[in-house]
Amino acid sequence: MSAEGVDGGARRVLVAGASGTIGRAVVKALIEQGHAAFALLRSGADQPAELAEATILHDDLCDPSGLGRSLAEHRIDAVISCIASRSGAPKDAEAADFRSNLNLLNAAEQSGADHFILLSAICVQRPLLAFQHAKIAFERALKASRIDHTIVRPTAFFKSLSGQIDRVLAGKPFLIFGNGELTRCKPISDADLARYIVDCLHLPERRGATLPIGGPGPAITLKQQGELLFEAAGREPRFRTVPVGLFDAAAGVLSLGERYSDWFAEKAEYARIARYYATQSMLVLDPVSGEYSAEATPEFGQDTLIDHYRAQIAARTRRGAQ
Template identity: 65%
Template sequence: MAETDHPTPPPHRVIIAGASGTIGRAVVREFVARGAAVTALLRPQGKAGRALPELAGAHGITVALDDAAGLAAAFAKAQPEVVISCIASRSGGPKDADKVDRRANLALLAAAKGVGAQHFILLSAICVQKPLLAFQHAKLAFEAELRGSGMDYTIVRPTAFFKSLSGQLKRVKRGKPFLIFGDGELTRCKPISDDDLARFIADCAADPARRNAILPIGGPGPAISLREQGAMIFELLGKEPRYKSVSPGLFTKAEKLLALGAGWSDWFAEKAEYARIARYYATESMLVLDPATGTYRADLTPEFGSETLRDHYAKALAAL
């Protein structure tokens, strides 16, 4: 997918849910830079808007997403033309996924329709194309509601984020091996930076051609494996690569054991789901899935942006 230089003027009024999150902050910053009137929805228990410099220039409203009256008041005040949801369950557990990925988004959609908003942009995930997990089913359930709502929509399904691929930087810099699953070549992804994804989302709000569409999106450059991510970090540190392999089968065994208690304990049910999530990410690529062959294909995964994972790693390592 080709990049565009602001194809049309941005909408004047935008409301962004999940504004205090990593992606949400970048989206707020991008819309403010484009001259939009931005309302940032903040969780009551979340970070205060004034403590987040990325939210400068936006009007922050603190409201719980399960507070229908509070949401209605916030939307009535903002009168958004475009609603953007960057919310996502933190744990991925069944209850949290249903509460956030489905029900909270439904509440946002109802509030949007209540004020006559024109366009709803949903930040989803590319992994929903092969749904095996509770949070994936919750996301798909809302996607279906959104598509049938009668409102113009854009569903953005990004590949991996830079942040999700940065968890081992500290341990490698301290001299520990880079953890891989199997031989480290089981999966590949085309990660996209926060700022590039925010620009893509802002372009979706401005480009009529991106309405009523489901858009997978990745960052620039070739798809990268877990082993290659590790090699990149070692190269930047000037060290010889050292790897430690973990078998994905360990997650399968853990899931089976924990599932024995899932019928009578929410704790066991959640832990079993976490094991399933770990196995999924250890074995499934974050690329477009070819429905004809059932294989993940980098060539079918659109690219956008200019920031590379290597650049991100270099900056992050220098800051450690």
């Protein structure tokens, strides 16, 4: 372990998945803390404005040897992977969550980098979906590698809880599953999560650790998320219940064709993903009781979901006025 890795000194850090919302926030946090940020983008991909101060690399994740040479050439000290499949479909999950990360890990080892930080997900505690199994497979490979590692497993992102903003602003009810209290989470903002990830570079106690992390509590239910959104919009809460059984029915029908068609396989998995998030809390899972625990879920940061909702509503109002 290098001295720079534990004393807070500046590091040369590659961020994979840098074009995503979390990746962009990580690059920003790196630069704010005085690190040299290198953003890995797909060849031909547009460069987000947030990456203007980073060094852009267009190396191929399917070519670990070439990527390893590039990392060595740029003297990369540490790698932060924010790679994730876009759809969660089985083939996409295998390619992104496992293979791309594995190639990146091999390149990091080849280049002499001394720390690999993985952005994973808290839902891998109870793996029922293809992308969760792919993430776990890579976590195992990372733990078995010769490079120091940190695995960060965040709870829900603010972005993932923002899908009904336009619906509420259009005067429609907020959709809930069951009574709206089947699940809970401690959502965390992009900026707070990015700071937590970047702090892993210089905190020795986070090396070799798997770290669940949420935003500032308390844990909230889906119904409470809706109440916060209506409060931010200045409207009276209105809810509509969606039966969880709809997802079971959809998955059951679509699964009949998944052996014969990638399209059916993807759609069936989407239905299973929807059911999972409708019924499973994004909190630390107690291995003894099998129950989710808000008390056991660590908290970090200061950004709140209602402030995020207010900012998103204000941005939409400005755009509508233009």
